[in-house]
Amino acid sequence: MKPRTLVTALAFAVPVIGLLELGGYFHFANRAPSPEAWEQARPAVHEAYQPGDVVVVAPRWAEPIARWKLGGEVFPLREVARPDVTRYARAIEVSSMGARSPELEGWPVDKESHVGKLVVRTLRNPVPPTVTFDFTDHLGPSRAEVEFTKKGRTQPCRYNARAPIETRGYYSPPPFPAQRYQCDDGPEHFIGVTVIQDDRALPRRCIFAPPPGDGGETILRYRDVPLGKVIRGHLGIQWIMERDRLGSPTTLRVRVDGEDVGQAVHEDGEGWKPFELALGSHAGKEKATVELRVTAPERKERHLCFEADSR
Amino acid sequence: MIFGNNRVGRPVGFRDHLFGFFLAAAYIAILIATADNLGYARDEGFYFRASETYAKWFDILWDDPKEAIKKSVVDTYWKTNNEHPALVKSVFALTWTILYKKLGWFAEEGTSFRFGGMLFAGGALWLLYIWGARARSRTVGLVAALLFALMPRIFYHSHLDCFDVPIATMWLFAAYAYWRSIQQGGVVWALTAAVVFGLALNTKHNSWFLPFAVIAHLLVSRGPTLLRDIRERRFPLPLSPFAMATIGPLVFVGLWPWLWFDTFERFLGYVRFHTNHDYYNIVYFGQTYWKPPFPRSWAPMMTLATVPTITLVLFVIGFVSRAYARLGYLLVSRAPRPEPDRASTDLLWALGVAVAYAPWLSNSTPIFGGTKHWITAYPFMCLFAACGFELVAKQVRTALAAKLPSAVPSRAIDVAVGLCVLSAPLAQTVGSHPWGLSNYVPLVGGAPGAASLGLNRQFWGFTTGAVTDWLNEHVPKGGRVYLHDTAWDSWRMLQRDGRVASHFRGVFQPHKADASLYHHEEHMQHVEYQMWVTYGTTAPAHVGVYDGVPIIYVYARPDIAKPKEK
Numbered sequence: 066m067k068p069r070t071l072v073t074a075l076a077f078a079v080p081v082i083g084l085l086e087l088g089g090y091f092h093f094a095n096r097a098p099s100p101e102a103w104e105q106a107r108p109a110v111h112e113a114y115q116p117g118d119v120v121v122v123a124p125r126w127a128e129p130i131a132r133w134k135l136g137g138e139v140f141p142l143r144e145v146a147r148p149d150v151t152r153y154a155r156a157i158e159v160s161s162m163g164a165r166s167p168e169l170e171g172w173p174v175d176k177e178s179h180v181g182k183l184v185v186r187t188l189r190n191p192v193p194p195t196v197t198f199d200f201t202d203h204l205g206p207s208r209a210e211v212e213f214t215k216k217g218r219t220q221p222c223r224y225n226a227r228a229p230i231e232t233r234g235y236y237s238p239p240p241f242p243a244q245r246y247q248c249d250d251g252p253e254h255f256i257g258v259t260v261i262q263d264d265r266a267l268p269r270r271c272i273f274a275p276p277p278g279d280g281g282e283t284i285l286r287y288r289d290v291p292l293g294k295v296i297r298g299h300l301g302i303q304w305i306m307e308r309d310r311l312g313s314p315t316t317l318r319v320r321v322d323g324e325d326v327g328q329a330v331h332e333d334g335e336g337w338k339p340f341e342l343a344l345g346s347h348a349g350k351e352k353a354t355v356e357l358r359v360t361a362p363e364r365k366e367r368h369l370c371f372e373a374d375s376r
Numbered sequence: 377m378i379f380g381n382n383r384v385g386r387p388v389g390f391r392d393h394l395f396g397f398f399l400a401a402a403y404i405a406i407l408i409a410t411a412d413n414l415g416y417a418r419d420e421g422f423y424f425r426a427s428e429t430y431a432k433w434f435d436i437l438w439d440d441p442k443e444a445i446k447k448s449v450v451d452t453y454w455k456t457n458n459e460h461p462a463l464v465k466s467v468f469a470l471t472w473t474i475l476y477k478k479l480g481w482f483a484e485e486g487t488s489f490r491f492g493g494m495l496f497a498g499g500a501l502w503l504l505y506i507w508g509a510r511a512r513s514r515t516v517g518l519v520a521a522l523l524f525a526l527m528p529r530i531f532y533h534s535h536l537d538c539f540d541v542p543i544a545t546m547w548l549f550a551a552y553a554y555w556r557s558i559q560q561g562g563v564v565w566a567l568t569a570a571v572v573f574g575l576a577l578n579t580k581h582n583s584w585f586l587p588f589a590v591i592a593h594l595l596v597s598r599g600p601t602l603l604r605d606i607r608e609r610r611f612p613l614p615l616s617p618f619a620m621a622t623i624g625p626l627v628f629v630g631l632w633p634w635l636w637f638d639t640f641e642r643f644l645g646y647v648r649f650h651t652n653h654d655y656y657n658i659v660y661f662g663q664t665y666w667k668p669p670f671p672r673s674w675a676p677m678m679t680l681a682t683v684p685t686i687t688l689v690l691f692v693i694g695f696v697s698r699a700y701a702r703l704g705y706l707l708v709s710r711a712p713r714p715e716p717d718r719a720s721t722d723l724l725w726a727l728g729v730a731v732a733y734a735p736w737l738s739n740s741t742p743i744f745g746g747t748k749h750w751i752t753a754y755p756f757m758c759l760f761a762a763c764g765f766e767l768v769a770k771q772v773r774t775a776l777a778a779k780l781p782s783a784v785p786s787r788a789i790d791v792a793v794g795l796c797v798l799s800a801p802l803a804q805t806v807g808s809h810p811w812g813l814s815n816y817v818p819l820v821g822g823a824p825g826a827a828s829l830g831l832n833r834q835f836w837g838f839t840t841g842a843v844t845d846w847l848n849e850h851v852p853k854g855g856r857v858y859l860h861d862t863a864w865d866s867w868r869m870l871q872r873d874g875r876v877a878s879h880f881r882g883v884f885q886p887h888k889a890d891a892s893l894y895h896h897e898e899h900m901q902h903v904e905y906q907m908w909v910t911y912g913t914t915a916p917a918h919v920g921v922y923d924g925v926p927i928i929y930v931y932a933r934p935d936i937a938k939p940k941e942k
Contacts, residue, residue: 133929262901266901
């Protein structure tokens with residue numbers, strides 16, 4: 066091709082690029098489902114949903130519109146701020162733009178229906194676990210008591226089912242929930258189920274259990290816990306608090322019927338860190354006393370939050 | 377000649393200025409007409425407050441000049457927001473005082489402040505047209521102005537009472553005046569360049585980089601003849617750089633009352649504020665950066681993701697063609713020798729782009745602020761892009777000349793090519809409003825594609841403007857609203873303008889609010905989670921959605937959140 070011919074061809078390509086971009090603009094501006102399209106999918110999702118299911122949105126960034134239009138009933142905080150999807154037997158995936166949830170990779174699809182630009186799928190967990198006890202769900206005076214040690218003294222933390230919720234906006238500890246144990250060691254020393262932002266900005270529902278000062282321990286003691294083979298869970302610190310990686314490690318020690326079964330240590334920068342502790346001879350006990358003990362060399366911004374279950 | 381001509385310095389007359397004025401006026405009219413649904417950005421709130429304070433000082437200056445220039449009075453009124461210079465905030469103060477308070481031309485106070493910024497946006501178009509027309513052709517001038525006006529993020533920033541479009545305009549104006557001073561010689565343009573440089577210094581600190589462009593321009597364009605000029609006892613350099621270096625700072629200090637006293641200390645304080653600026657959070661490909669090292673790809677990648685692709689294609693064509701026209705003879709023996717260009721126009725434009733992007737070669741330069749921190753490059757990119765357009769139109773015209781009936785005027789082909797290249801920027805700019813900073817080009821899949829890529833969805837909390845109707849309809853009288861990223865003074869201006877009910881009370885913690893705003897930015901995601909715990913639900917009561925992407929969410933107490941019965 067002669068240079069002049071090439072230049073002419075390139076010159077004609079430019080208006081074509083302009084028109085392609087115009088087409089691209091209209092395509093992408095209308096590609097994602099509108100709020101009305103989400104609204105239309107509401108009956109299909111509610112029909113598929115059963116309590117205990119987890120509803121997963123793909124792509125994940127569309128989830129706020131899904132929660133708005135499909136309703137909070139199918140997005141309980143417990144499931145939206147899940148530790149992971151392994152505990153669920155079924156999932157409802159609501160997907161748009163051909164996206165699939167990486168969380169549900171490997172889950173077989175039982176049912177699939179198309180509603181406008183959205184696809185509603187029911188998926189089955191290929192290896193559903195048997196969770197015998199969820200420590201986060203059972204934090205409360207009927208199953209648990211909380212105390213802390215400081216300077217060699219042990220003090221109880223009082224449970225309040227109607228404490229004032231407190232939030233502090235940006236760069237702050239997680240919200241103070243209405244149901245919490247308050248320890249006499251400063252306002253931020255409470256134990257309760259709250260939500261943190263992990264290192265991937267995901268919500269994690271967990272038990273906020275910061276350590277006391279002076280190297281003491283915050284102790285959560287659960288009674289009559291039916292045990293599986295392991296205690297597994299995750300631990301983390303609100304990302305905004307751990308991201309500078311200046312804090313000391315925080316340790317969660319687990320004791321069953323007075324015997325240490327192991328510990329998990331969280332260091333800044335590790336994000337939402339999984340752990341699993343084998344229960345050994347305690348495995349399968351129908352009633353055990355489980356202690357979860359939190360400690361750190363220094364307490365500043367050691368806002369440990371963990372979740373755990375036995376399976 | 378395939379790669380365009382080398383002629384520079386065409387006469388531009390009154391009619392050109394009239395046309396430039398028309399372009400500016402039309403753009404400003406569009407900006408005013410579209411301002412009322414654009415929420416107020418964080419920084420606008422700070423500048424509303426500062427401008428109001430400065431307006432009080434101007435009142436004193438008007439009534440009692442001797443009193444106004446006393447240190448105690450200056451300090452009282454000019455201490456506010458002394459981390460930024462005075463010029464643009466003074467313009468805001470004057471447009472608010474005169475056009476809103478005295479003449480009542482604006483229905484909304486906020487728009488009267490913003491009008492000052494819009495004047496600069498219009499001025500940029502005027503300047504681009506004139507410079508393009510004078511340096512290349514009227515087509516180049518017109519297309520440059522339109523491509524600039526039709527960048528979605530420029531359109532957004534052009535609305536604001538902020539400094540970003542003003543500094544892009546003043547940078548361009550100073551460069552233009554410097555160019556005229558070299559091209560034409562004499563004292564008038566040298567003095568103009570000096571004064572405008574001083575005004576640019578008084579606009580925003582981006583102006584600190586202008587001397588680098590001027591020095592580089594002088595070194596490259598005059599360097600080879602420098603020794604010969606000295607030997608022949610000719611003064612080797614033009615007057616304007618010296619005028620800029622001496623008069624410019626005087627204008628800067630003279631028009632910023634804060635620097636009239638304790639000048640050195642206060643100037644150092646100003647410099648230190650910007651050289652030690654906090655690092656803000658910004659998400660980029662799914663990772664939030666808040667301290668160095670920052671990714672060096674940030675500036676070019678965000679340019680690719682936010683500037684209409686056709687504009688960038690034309691820029692590349694224009695830049696390469698101009699480089700070939702200037703330097704091609706060094707590489708290809710049959711390439712034409714360029715006509716002399718006393719002002720080295722192409723070099724100056726190239727430096728206008730390069731100097732604006734240069735800070736991001738360092739991985740410690742903060743990357744917050746979206747794309748506005750290299751906004752001064754865009755006018756120069758548009759000038760090159762317009763050269764590219766002219767070249768493309770010429771090639772198409774030439775190719776079609778023999779194939780089309782003679783009744784078809786060649787201008788019609790230019791217009792057709794123009795429509796093809798301007799339609800996408802126009803559609804994107806129209807579609808981007810009032811979500812400006814959430815807009816991304818089709819190259820990255822638009823706003824949904826950017827969300828999937830993990831690019832920043834917004835900053836500055838300006839999208840509150842998109843949910844004012846919901847708040848007015850649902851929040852009860854005297855209701856408390858958590859403002860999240862909206863600055864207090866920006867919220868107050870929404871109330872003063874009547875855009876949100878004046879009886880609402882802004883609060884700073886979600887648990888104290890009846891309804892809470894959440895402007896989605898990844899590093900602040902935990903604020904949304906606070907609302908889940910506060911209101912006992914994960915379902916927003918309302919979401920502001922742009923092209924299917926959630927931008928701003930409203931959570932509320934259950935009795936407020938439920939849909940109103942019609």
